[in-house]
Every structure is written in C-alpha cells, then in structure tokens.
Amino acid sequence: MLDGRRKSIQPMAERLPDGNMQALQQFVNQSPWDPLPVRRRIAERLSEAIAPEVWVIDDVSFPKCGTASVGVARQYCGTLGKRANCQVAVSVHAATDTASCPLEWELFLPEEWADDEGRRRRAGVPDGIGHVSKLHLALGLVDRLAGQGLAVPVIVADAGYGRSVSFRLALEERGWSYVMAVDPKEIARPAAAEPFQPAYGGLGPPTLPRYREPARPLASFITPDTSFQQVAWRQGSKGRMTSRFAVVEVRPSGKEACRTAQEQAGGRSRWDGVLPLRTLLVEQPEDTDEPTGYWMTNLPAGTPIADLVRWAKMRWRIEHDYRELKHGLGLDHFEGRTWRGWHHHVTLVTAAQAFLTLRRLDPKAHTPA
Incomplete structure (x- = not known):
C-alpha cells in the first residue's frame, strides 16, 4: 500500500528501511503457508x-x-x-x-x-x-x-459466462439465483408456446412432444410494441444513471436447455416437452434503434425491474x-x-x-x- 509504481518483490523491499529482499522472496514464492x-x-x-x-x-x-x-x-x-x-x-x-x-x-x-x-x-x-x-x-x-x-x-x-446454458443450469440446480448477460443470438420460444404430442406411427419409440414454431433469437422478441420503462439504478459522476428497460418471459430452447429439461424430468421418455420459463431483461436507451444489452435470469418476471436492473448493472x-x-x-x-x-x-x-x-x-x- 506504500507509494511506488512497481509492487514486485525487489522494489518493495528497497522502499522499506529494513527491507530484506531474500526474506520477502522466500515468504512469497517458497514458504509453505496455505x-x-x-x-x-x-x-x-x-x-x-x-x-x-x-x-x-x-x-x-x-x-x-x-x-x-x-x-x-x-x-x-x-x-x-x-x-x-x-x-x-x-x-x-x-x-x-x-x-x-x-x-x-x-x-x-x-x-x-x-x-x-x-x-x-x-x-x-x-x-x-x-x-x-x-x-x-x-x-x-x-x-x-x-x-x-x-x-x-x-x-x-x-456474457462470457452467461451465454453458457449449462453454466446457468448448474447454478439453478444448486438453488442459486442469477442475472447474467447473454448473447442476443441465443434461441428461445415465446412464453405462451405449448408443445404438442404427434400421433404415434406404430414403429419405434413414441415421438417426443415438440413445438410447432421454431425457436428464434432473443433479439427477435423485441418489437416496436415492446413496452420499455425508464429505470434509474445508481448515482454516477454526472448524475443519476438511467436508461430504458423491458422484461420479457421466454423459454430458452438450445440443445443444452432441452437436454437438461429431459434429464430433470427423469429421462427422454418422461419429458412432457415443456421448456422452463425464464426472464429476459433488455436495455434499449432512448437514442438507439435497437437494444444494447440482454440479461437472462431465473428470478420470476414479477421481480421489481429496478432490482433486476441494479443487479445486472452492479458488475x-x-x-x-x-x-x-x-x-x-x-x-x-x-x-x-x-x-x-x-x-x-x-x-x-x-x-x-x-x-x-x-x-x-x-x-x-x-x-x-
């Protein structure tokens, strides 16, 4: 914590009146303390x-x-x-x-x-x-x-961590809540989407339930009708920091999400095809034509948006x-x-x-x- 640009062993020892470079070197590099x-x-x-x-x-x-x-x-x-x-x-x-x-x-x-x-x-x-x-x-x-x-x-x-569906699922399995930046190219389905059960053809195992509409990128869920609201999250050096945010419920639909849903249901044959709901937080400032940030969370959509924004931005x-x-x-x-x-x-x-x-x-x- 003393002044000095370099904080490696030799210059730190030289700045101390009783500095012992060899002893400091031993303490940092060779000493067996855990x-x-x-x-x-x-x-x-x-x-x-x-x-x-x-x-x-x-x-x-x-x-x-x-x-x-x-x-x-x-x-x-x-x-x-x-x-x-x-x-x-x-x-x-x-x-x-x-x-x-x-x-x-x-x-x-x-x-x-x-x-x-x-x-x-x-x-x-x-x-x-x-x-x-x-x-x-x-x-x-x-x-x-x-x-x-x-x-x-x-x-x-x-997003380096949040884009990994398996990482988010591992946190969920441990009972932990998260708010993580995600890639807008990640695919999902609307909250209202429901799977249907195709008729059994009589040969092989029964066909799994499936969704009629294909999954699409998260960015496509933001339309001109999406309702954004102004949210302030902290005091910055130039005043209160604010932007516009929206909350959308989606069903993440990548291969990892589907595979984990099957495993949690007890296996492929027992899965009802329903993908879990997750909450998507989206930021789009007033002066931009498209969103600038996406976060996925396993907290319910009813969580106050001010809390979601504050946690997302606290990084x-x-x-x-x-x-x-x-x-x-x-x-x-x-x-x-x-x-x-x-x-x-x-x-x-x-x-x-x-x-x-x-x-x-x-x-x-x-x-x-």
Missing part, C-alpha cells in the same frame, strides 16, 4: 462488512513474456484485447453499489500445461490440478465459498476492484513463476484491498485481522 485459510477469513470478514447484494464472477489476464510462468500460454488477453502470451485467473467478488472486494481466485491452467510434466514440476503445479474450463473453475469457486457457510446472493456475470463495481488491485496494489506485478507463489501473491494483494475497503467503509474504526 493461502486458502487466509482467503477464507477475508471472505468471511468482508461478507459481514459489505453485506453483498451480488457475487460477480469474472476473469482477468496478466500479460507475460516467456513460457515459464505458471499457466502462461498464448490465449485471449482481456487486458490487451487480443490473443497474447498471458496468464488468466477466474475470480468471485462480493459487491454492492458502494463497496466490493474479491473473495476467491483460481488460476486457469491451459490445456498445453495438463500433460507437460517437466513444465508442471518446474512451476510447482500440484498433482490433481489439470486443465479445467473457466466455467468449471467459476462454479468450483462459488461451491467453495458456499461450503464455507457464506450466503450466496444473486450471481452476476458477463461495474469490479472494474473499481481491478483498477485498485492492478494499479494501486500490484496485482499484475508478480514476477515469480510458481503456482504457490502466484496464489500467495494474489492472496496478499486481496488482503491489502480488503483492508482498504474496510477503512473506506468506516475510516475511524479499528480494522481487526
């Missing part, structure tokens, strides 16, 4: 202090040179907006409109690392850690936090987190190469940001460990 109990305590303390309305799932990238840093590969780098040599981490943040803090992290291990024993050994990747998709990493992080006894609020994510808070974590606290300044060192580094940076968050919430209060 970061998970530290992050667990941070999550408990910050959840109590913030009382989050949402948990935001996201991923962040760290541009790197060379091939030795754990998890580094040529992949899409959000920081640079293109494919580049980088690390990628998945995170879960607690957030309200006034405060936020990361609760958990996991480093994404690209497929090329999975079976490269020499590379894994040099970077200290633990046995049992392999290539897992970012979606599964995110689900595992939320499972871990819920397993600690933390109450799971509404889960928010961008902005983590941009504040990343700005402070990267530019103020050195999240992307780690120069080590090991799995353990990376997790130690992000844990210490998270602790620093948690401390600052608690001080902002109550500047006069003593901040316990």
Whole structure:
C-alpha cells in the first residue's frame, strides 16, 4: 500500500528501511503457508462488512513474456484485447453499489500445461490440478465459498459466462439465483408456446412432444410494441444513471436447455416437452434503434425491474476492484513463476484491498485481522 509504481518483490523491499529482499522472496514464492485459510477469513470478514447484494464472477489476464510462468500460454488477453502470451485467473467478488472486494481466485491452467510434466514440476503445479474450463473453475469457486457457510446472493456475470446454458443450469440446480448477460443470438420460444404430442406411427419409440414454431433469437422478441420503462439504478459522476428497460418471459430452447429439461424430468421418455420459463431483461436507451444489452435470469418476471436492473448493472463495481488491485496494489506485478507463489501473491494483494475497503467503509474504526 506504500507509494511506488512497481509492487514486485525487489522494489518493495528497497522502499522499506529494513527491507530484506531474500526474506520477502522466500515468504512469497517458497514458504509453505496455505493461502486458502487466509482467503477464507477475508471472505468471511468482508461478507459481514459489505453485506453483498451480488457475487460477480469474472476473469482477468496478466500479460507475460516467456513460457515459464505458471499457466502462461498464448490465449485471449482481456487486458490487451487480443490473443497474447498471458496468464488468466477466474475470480468471485462480493459487491454492492458502494463497496466490493474479491473473495476467491483460481488460476486457469491451459490445456498445453495438463500433460507437460517437466513444465508442471518446474512451476510447482500440484498433482490433481489439470486443465479445467473457466466455467468449471467459476462454479468450483462459488461451491467453495458456499461450503464455507457464506450466503450466496444473486450471481452476476458477463456474457462470457452467461451465454453458457449449462453454466446457468448448474447454478439453478444448486438453488442459486442469477442475472447474467447473454448473447442476443441465443434461441428461445415465446412464453405462451405449448408443445404438442404427434400421433404415434406404430414403429419405434413414441415421438417426443415438440413445438410447432421454431425457436428464434432473443433479439427477435423485441418489437416496436415492446413496452420499455425508464429505470434509474445508481448515482454516477454526472448524475443519476438511467436508461430504458423491458422484461420479457421466454423459454430458452438450445440443445443444452432441452437436454437438461429431459434429464430433470427423469429421462427422454418422461419429458412432457415443456421448456422452463425464464426472464429476459433488455436495455434499449432512448437514442438507439435497437437494444444494447440482454440479461437472462431465473428470478420470476414479477421481480421489481429496478432490482433486476441494479443487479445486472452492479458488475461495474469490479472494474473499481481491478483498477485498485492492478494499479494501486500490484496485482499484475508478480514476477515469480510458481503456482504457490502466484496464489500467495494474489492472496496478499486481496488482503491489502480488503483492508482498504474496510477503512473506506468506516475510516475511524479499528480494522481487526
């Protein structure tokens, strides 16, 4: 938290009157302390202090040179907006409109690392850690936090996660609510659509119930007759932030949605063909000719639209987190190469940001460990 542009080990040690670079290097990169109990305590303390309305799932990238840093590969780098040599981490943040803090992290291990024993050994990747998709990493992080006894609020994510029907269904199976950005090309059917049962032809298994009309993209559900209303969701630097929003009920109809509906019904032969209703939130500002944002939620359509909008838009808070974590606290300044060192580094940076968050919430209060 001290001044100084670089927050890697050497410049930090040099800024301290009694700085010991070797000791700091040992503490971050080689020391065997377990970061998970530290992050667990941070999550408990910050959840109590913030009382989050949402948990935001996201991923962040760290541009790197060379091939030795754990998890580094040529992949899409959000920081640079293109494919580049980088690390990628998945995170879960607690957030309200006034405060936020990361609760958990996991480093994404690209497929090329999975079976490269020499590379894994040099970077200290633990046995049992392999290539897992970012979606599964995110689900595992939320499972871990819920397993600690933390109450799971509404889960928010961008379209990188929300466009996965299987990810949304996995959240539903756990009984969690979400508001997630989705791709307007995702297909669905109208809420009033009903399947019919074709007559049995006498050969083979009975034909499954089906809908008469084909599924169509979400964007097609917004017509000139769609009723939009003005909604304000928070105070911005230039005044109250407002836009026009509409709520439409749809039946997501992709292959994943149909397959999961069959499984939940007890199998293909027992499915009645009815796809579940979901709520689609759409934003179309006054000065645009078409929508600019789509969010899918498993909350009922009767949920106050102001709440849906506020939760959907609350993802902005983590941009504040990343700005402070990267530019103020050195999240992307780690120069080590090991799995353990990376997790130690992000844990210490998270602790620093948690401390600052608690001080902002109550500047006069003593901040316990």
